Amino acid sequence: MKVLQVIDTAYRCTIEEQDDPVVWITAVMKGAGGELGVLLRGNAVNYAVKGQDASGLAFGGRKQTQPPKIDQDVQRLAQKGVQVFLVQEDASERGIDAAELVDGVETIPRTGVARLFDDYDQVWHW
Amino acid sequence: MADQKTLTFSIMDGPYENARTVTALRLIDIAARRGYNINVFAYEGAVSLSFAKQAAHANPVHGHDIDEEDHPLPKEWVSSLIKTAEANGGKVDWINCGLCVDERGVTESVDGTRRGTPADLWNAAASSDGTLVIGTK
Numbered sequence: 001m002k003v004l005q006v007i008d009t010a011y012r013c014t015i016e017e018q019d020d021p022v023v024w025i026t027a028v029m030k031g032a033g034g035e036l037g038v039l040l041r042g043n044a045v046n047y048a049v050k051g052q053d054a055s056g057l058a059f060g061g062r063k064q065t066q067p068p069k070i071d072q073d074v075q076r077l078a079q080k081g082v083q084v085f086l087v088q089e090d091a092s093e094r095g096i097d098a099a100e101l102v103d104g105v106e107t108i109p110r111t112g113v114a115r116l117f118d119d120y121d122q123v124w125h126w
Numbered sequence: 127m128a129d130q131k132t133l134t135f136s137i138m139d140g141p142y143e144n145a146r147t148v149t150a151l152r153l154i155d156i157a158a159r160r161g162y163n164i165n166v167f168a169y170e171g172a173v174s175l176s177f178a179k180q181a182a183h184a185n186p187v188h189g190h191d192i193d194e195e196d197h198p199l200p201k202e203w204v205s206s207l208i209k210t211a212e213a214n215g216g217k218v219d220w221i222n223c224g225l226c227v228d229e230r231g232v233t234e235s236v237d238g239t240r241r242g243t244p245a246d247l248w249n250a251a252a253s254s255d256g257t258l259v260i261g262t263k
Contacts, residue, residue, distance in 0.1 A: 001252045009263050013170065021138075021170055022261070025244045032245035122251060124136070126261035 002035045004120040008042030014068040015057065020047065022126040023073045030080055037083040037120065039113070040074075040105075045091045047074050048084070050102045071102050078104025085116060130216065132163040134254040136247055138262040140171030141200040147175070150260045151203055154218070158207050161214035165250035166221065167242070170262065173222040175200040176239045177232040201236045208238040221246045 007022050014020050026036050040047055047070045054067040078084045088107040091098075098107060108116060117123050137150045157164050168175060182197040184190060208218045221242035227233055251257040 003251065009261065012262060025169070025247070028244040029248045032243075032248055034248045122257050124257065124259040126138070126259055 001122065002037070002120045003029075003122045003124055004037045004039055004117065006039045006041065006123060006125040007044040007047070008040075009126065010043035010046055011070075014070060015054070015064070018064075018066050018068050019073055020068070020070055023047070023070065023077060026082060027073070027077055027080065030077070030082055037085065037116075038074075038077060039085045039087070039116065041087040041090050041113075043094075045086050045094060045096060047071065048086050048091075048101045048105045049096055050075075050100060075102040075104055078102075087113065130161060130163060131157075131256075132165070132254045133157050134165040134167070134247070134250045134257040136167040136169055136257070136259045136261075137172040137175075138169045138260065140174045141180075143171070144262075146260050146262070147172070147200070151200075151207070153258070154207050155210065158211035158216060158218065159214060161211070161216040163216050164207075164211055164218045165254060166218060167247040167250065168220065168222045168226075169247075170223070170226050171230075173226045173235075174230060174232050176204040176220060176222060176235045177201060178234040178236050179232075205236050205238065219250070221250070 005022055005026050026038055030036055050071045052071045057064040057067065074084060084105045086105050086107050087110055089110045135150060135154060139147045141147060154164055154166065178201060180199040180201045182192055182199060184192045185195045188195060204220060211218045220239040222235055222239055224241040224243060227241060
Protein backbone atom coordinates (compact mmCIF):
# COMPACT_ATOMS: atom_id res chain seq x y z
CA MET A 1 0.00 0.00 0.00
CA LYS A 2 1.20 3.49 -0.89
CA VAL A 3 -0.28 6.47 0.92
CA LEU A 4 0.05 10.14 0.04
CA GLN A 5 -0.24 12.48 3.00
CA VAL A 6 -1.64 15.84 1.92
CA ILE A 7 -0.82 18.65 4.32
CA ASP A 8 -2.29 22.09 3.84
CA THR A 9 -3.05 23.22 7.38
CA ALA A 10 0.22 24.69 8.52
CA TYR A 11 1.71 25.24 11.95
CA ARG A 12 -1.12 23.39 13.65
CA CYS A 13 -0.04 22.88 17.29
CA THR A 14 3.58 22.91 16.21
CA ILE A 15 4.65 24.89 19.25
CA GLU A 16 3.06 22.54 21.75
CA GLU A 17 4.15 19.42 19.90
CA GLN A 18 7.52 20.83 18.85
CA ASP A 19 6.84 19.35 15.42
CA ASP A 20 3.98 18.97 12.96
CA PRO A 21 1.71 16.02 13.83
CA VAL A 22 1.33 14.86 10.24
CA VAL A 23 5.02 15.13 9.45
CA TRP A 24 5.66 13.27 12.70
CA ILE A 25 3.16 10.46 12.12
CA THR A 26 4.51 10.06 8.59
CA ALA A 27 8.01 9.55 9.96
CA VAL A 28 6.79 6.99 12.48
CA MET A 29 4.78 5.04 9.91
CA LYS A 30 7.73 5.11 7.53
CA GLY A 31 9.83 3.64 10.31
CA ALA A 32 7.19 0.93 10.74
CA GLY A 33 7.58 -0.07 7.11
CA GLY A 34 4.99 2.14 5.45
CA GLU A 35 5.40 3.46 1.93
CA LEU A 36 4.45 7.09 2.03
CA GLY A 37 4.67 10.36 0.18
CA VAL A 38 3.86 13.88 1.33
CA LEU A 39 2.29 16.70 -0.64
CA LEU A 40 2.68 20.16 0.83
CA ARG A 41 0.06 22.57 -0.46
CA GLY A 42 -1.57 25.80 0.63
CA ASN A 43 0.08 27.42 3.62
CA ALA A 44 1.97 24.21 4.36
CA VAL A 45 4.36 24.90 1.48
CA ASN A 46 6.15 27.07 4.01
CA TYR A 47 7.22 23.90 5.82
CA ALA A 48 9.85 23.38 3.14
CA VAL A 49 11.45 26.81 3.53
CA LYS A 50 14.88 26.34 5.03
CA GLY A 51 16.26 28.28 7.93
CA GLN A 52 13.10 28.60 9.99
CA ASP A 53 13.68 29.64 13.56
CA ALA A 54 10.93 29.34 16.15
CA SER A 55 13.24 29.66 19.12
CA GLY A 56 12.94 32.11 21.96
CA LEU A 57 9.45 31.40 23.20
CA ALA A 58 8.82 31.67 26.92
CA PHE A 59 5.63 31.92 28.92
CA GLY A 60 6.45 33.26 32.34
CA GLY A 61 9.68 31.67 33.38
CA ARG A 62 9.19 28.48 31.35
CA LYS A 63 11.27 28.62 28.19
CA GLN A 64 10.90 26.34 25.22
CA THR A 65 14.28 24.74 24.70
CA GLN A 66 13.38 22.42 21.82
CA PRO A 67 11.35 24.54 19.39
CA PRO A 68 9.93 22.99 16.23
CA LYS A 69 12.30 22.70 13.29
CA ILE A 70 9.77 21.85 10.62
CA ASP A 71 12.09 22.45 7.69
CA GLN A 72 14.60 20.00 9.10
CA ASP A 73 11.85 17.48 9.84
CA VAL A 74 10.69 17.72 6.23
CA GLN A 75 14.21 17.27 4.97
CA ARG A 76 14.67 14.25 7.23
CA LEU A 77 11.53 12.71 5.78
CA ALA A 78 13.00 13.00 2.31
CA GLN A 79 16.27 11.53 3.52
CA LYS A 80 14.34 8.56 4.96
CA GLY A 81 12.86 7.82 1.55
CA VAL A 82 9.55 9.65 1.80
CA GLN A 83 8.91 11.51 -1.44
CA VAL A 84 8.02 15.09 -0.58
CA PHE A 85 6.17 17.17 -3.14
CA LEU A 86 5.20 20.82 -3.07
CA VAL A 87 2.67 22.70 -5.21
CA GLN A 88 4.68 25.23 -7.16
CA GLU A 89 1.93 27.83 -7.54
CA ASP A 90 1.18 27.75 -3.81
CA ALA A 91 4.83 28.58 -3.14
CA SER A 92 4.97 31.31 -5.80
CA GLU A 93 1.81 32.97 -4.51
CA ARG A 94 3.49 33.23 -1.12
CA GLY A 95 6.73 34.65 -2.53
CA ILE A 96 8.70 31.49 -1.91
CA ASP A 97 11.48 30.87 -4.39
CA ALA A 98 12.79 27.42 -5.27
CA ALA A 99 16.21 28.40 -3.92
CA GLU A 100 14.70 28.79 -0.45
CA LEU A 101 13.54 25.19 -0.22
CA VAL A 102 15.25 22.40 1.67
CA ASP A 103 16.88 19.67 -0.35
CA GLY A 104 14.84 16.70 -1.41
CA VAL A 105 11.55 18.47 -2.11
CA GLU A 106 10.11 18.10 -5.59
CA THR A 107 7.92 20.90 -6.89
CA ILE A 108 4.96 19.99 -9.06
CA PRO A 109 2.45 22.21 -10.87
CA ARG A 110 -1.08 22.40 -9.54
CA THR A 111 -2.23 20.63 -12.68
CA GLY A 112 -0.03 17.68 -11.70
CA VAL A 113 -1.77 17.00 -8.39
CA ALA A 114 -4.42 14.68 -9.79
CA ARG A 115 -1.80 12.65 -11.62
CA LEU A 116 0.20 12.42 -8.40
CA PHE A 117 -2.87 11.12 -6.54
CA ASP A 118 -3.12 8.38 -9.13
CA ASP A 119 0.32 7.10 -8.12
CA TYR A 120 -0.94 6.22 -4.64
CA ASP A 121 -3.41 3.65 -3.31
CA GLN A 122 -4.79 6.02 -0.70
CA VAL A 123 -4.71 9.78 -0.23
CA TRP A 124 -5.04 11.05 3.31
CA HIS A 125 -5.93 14.73 3.48
CA TRP A 126 -5.06 16.06 6.90
CA MET B 127 -21.37 -11.49 6.52
CA ALA B 128 -20.07 -12.06 3.03
CA ASP B 129 -19.76 -8.41 2.04
CA GLN B 130 -18.64 -7.12 5.41
CA LYS B 131 -16.59 -4.01 4.88
CA THR B 132 -13.74 -2.74 6.97
CA LEU B 133 -13.29 1.00 7.23
CA THR B 134 -10.61 3.02 8.96
CA PHE B 135 -11.14 6.51 10.28
CA SER B 136 -8.43 8.78 11.61
CA ILE B 137 -9.83 11.69 13.56
CA MET B 138 -8.01 14.53 15.18
CA ASP B 139 -10.34 17.01 16.85
CA GLY B 140 -11.15 17.07 20.51
CA PRO B 141 -14.72 17.05 21.78
CA TYR B 142 -16.77 20.22 22.15
CA GLU B 143 -14.79 22.11 19.52
CA ASN B 144 -16.35 21.86 16.07
CA ALA B 145 -18.69 20.04 13.74
CA ARG B 146 -16.02 17.76 12.30
CA THR B 147 -16.20 15.54 15.37
CA VAL B 148 -19.93 15.06 15.03
CA THR B 149 -19.54 14.42 11.31
CA ALA B 150 -16.98 11.73 12.05
CA LEU B 151 -19.25 10.12 14.64
CA ARG B 152 -22.19 10.22 12.20
CA LEU B 153 -20.12 8.35 9.60
CA ILE B 154 -18.91 5.81 12.15
CA ASP B 155 -22.50 5.37 13.31
CA ILE B 156 -23.68 4.56 9.78
CA ALA B 157 -20.89 2.03 9.40
CA ALA B 158 -21.70 0.51 12.81
CA ARG B 159 -25.38 0.16 11.90
CA ARG B 160 -24.35 -1.64 8.72
CA GLY B 161 -22.28 -4.11 10.72
CA TYR B 162 -18.98 -3.01 9.26
CA ASN B 163 -15.68 -3.58 10.96
CA ILE B 164 -14.44 -0.16 11.95
CA ASN B 165 -11.02 1.01 12.99
CA VAL B 166 -10.75 4.41 14.59
CA PHE B 167 -7.37 5.98 15.19
CA ALA B 168 -7.88 8.88 17.55
CA TYR B 169 -4.99 11.27 17.09
CA GLU B 170 -4.09 14.41 19.01
CA GLY B 171 -7.15 15.99 20.69
CA ALA B 172 -9.45 13.19 19.57
CA VAL B 173 -8.04 10.96 22.30
CA SER B 174 -10.22 12.95 24.70
CA LEU B 175 -13.38 11.65 23.05
CA SER B 176 -13.20 8.43 25.04
CA PHE B 177 -11.83 9.94 28.27
CA ALA B 178 -13.62 8.17 31.10
CA LYS B 179 -13.77 11.13 33.48
CA GLN B 180 -16.02 13.28 31.31
CA ALA B 181 -18.90 14.47 33.47
CA ALA B 182 -22.32 15.81 32.69
CA HIS B 183 -23.49 19.10 34.11
CA ALA B 184 -26.63 21.11 34.70
CA ASN B 185 -27.42 23.97 32.34
CA PRO B 186 -28.79 27.06 34.08
CA VAL B 187 -29.30 28.88 30.78
CA HIS B 188 -31.70 26.13 29.73
CA GLY B 189 -33.20 26.02 33.21
CA HIS B 190 -32.29 22.34 33.41
CA ASP B 191 -30.81 20.39 36.27
CA ILE B 192 -28.30 17.69 35.44
CA ASP B 193 -30.96 15.05 34.77
CA GLU B 194 -33.16 17.31 32.67
CA GLU B 195 -30.23 18.45 30.56
CA ASP B 196 -29.33 14.79 29.90
CA HIS B 197 -26.13 15.91 28.26
CA PRO B 198 -24.72 13.18 26.00
CA LEU B 199 -21.02 12.81 26.61
CA PRO B 200 -18.64 11.86 23.81
CA LYS B 201 -17.38 8.90 25.86
CA GLU B 202 -20.95 7.57 25.92
CA TRP B 203 -21.20 7.94 22.17
CA VAL B 204 -17.93 6.05 21.75
CA SER B 205 -19.20 3.23 23.98
CA SER B 206 -22.51 3.20 22.17
CA LEU B 207 -20.86 2.99 18.76
CA ILE B 208 -18.83 0.00 19.94
CA LYS B 209 -22.00 -1.73 21.15
CA THR B 210 -23.94 -0.83 18.01
CA ALA B 211 -21.28 -2.35 15.77
CA GLU B 212 -21.25 -5.52 17.85
CA ALA B 213 -25.03 -5.77 17.82
CA ASN B 214 -24.96 -5.64 14.04
CA GLY B 215 -22.20 -8.19 13.59
CA GLY B 216 -19.30 -5.80 13.28
CA LYS B 217 -16.77 -4.38 15.65
CA VAL B 218 -15.00 -1.17 16.49
CA ASP B 219 -11.30 -1.14 17.25
CA TRP B 220 -10.94 2.28 18.85
CA ILE B 221 -7.24 3.11 19.14
CA ASN B 222 -6.04 6.14 21.06
CA CYS B 223 -2.61 7.46 20.11
CA GLY B 224 -0.67 6.65 23.26
CA LEU B 225 1.67 9.63 23.24
CA CYS B 226 -1.28 11.96 22.62
CA VAL B 227 -3.01 10.40 25.63
CA ASP B 228 0.02 10.99 27.82
CA GLU B 229 0.44 14.59 26.70
CA ARG B 230 -3.10 15.36 27.73
CA GLY B 231 -3.24 13.20 30.85
CA VAL B 232 -6.38 11.45 29.57
CA THR B 233 -5.08 8.03 30.48
CA GLU B 234 -8.43 6.63 31.65
CA SER B 235 -10.52 5.63 28.68
CA VAL B 236 -13.85 3.84 28.40
CA ASP B 237 -13.99 0.06 27.99
CA GLY B 238 -13.47 -1.21 24.47
CA THR B 239 -10.82 1.35 23.58
CA ARG B 240 -7.08 0.87 23.68
CA ARG B 241 -3.75 2.63 23.36
CA GLY B 242 -1.83 2.35 20.14
CA THR B 243 0.79 3.83 17.86
CA PRO B 244 0.89 5.18 14.29
CA ALA B 245 1.87 1.67 13.22
CA ASP B 246 -1.63 0.59 14.27
CA LEU B 247 -3.09 3.22 11.95
CA TRP B 248 -0.92 2.01 9.11
CA ASN B 249 -1.85 -1.64 9.67
CA ALA B 250 -5.54 -0.80 10.04
CA ALA B 251 -5.54 1.18 6.81
CA ALA B 252 -3.67 -1.55 4.97
CA SER B 253 -6.35 -4.09 5.91
CA SER B 254 -9.32 -1.83 5.17
CA ASP B 255 -11.54 -1.25 2.18
CA GLY B 256 -11.16 2.47 2.68
CA THR B 257 -9.62 5.08 4.92
CA LEU B 258 -10.94 8.51 5.80
CA VAL B 259 -8.81 11.09 7.57
CA ILE B 260 -10.66 13.95 9.23
CA GLY B 261 -7.90 16.24 10.38
CA THR B 262 -8.27 19.34 12.48
CA LYS B 263 -7.90 22.70 10.76
